[in-house]
């Protein structure tokens with residue numbers, strides 16, 4: 001009985017891999033490409049122009065984030 005309760009508590013999502021974040025087969029963050037200019041956002045390396053720290057998933061960027069090359073909004077990116 002105690003084991004059942006414990007496993008229910010453990011079912012919280014892990015902070016290191018939040019749900020909804022696209023990842024490559026090797027576990028690295030997926031790359032997102034700007035459909036207007038071809039710029040590739042690599043969350044593993046971060047993005048110095050917008051001062052985005054390495055390891056930031058595209059999904060975690062603020063809604064007003066835009067392409068550092070052509071200022072396209074997030075909705076113009078695909079992966």
Ligand SMILES: [Zn+2]
Pocket residue numbers: 034035036037038039067068069070071072
């Ligand atoms: Zn762009």
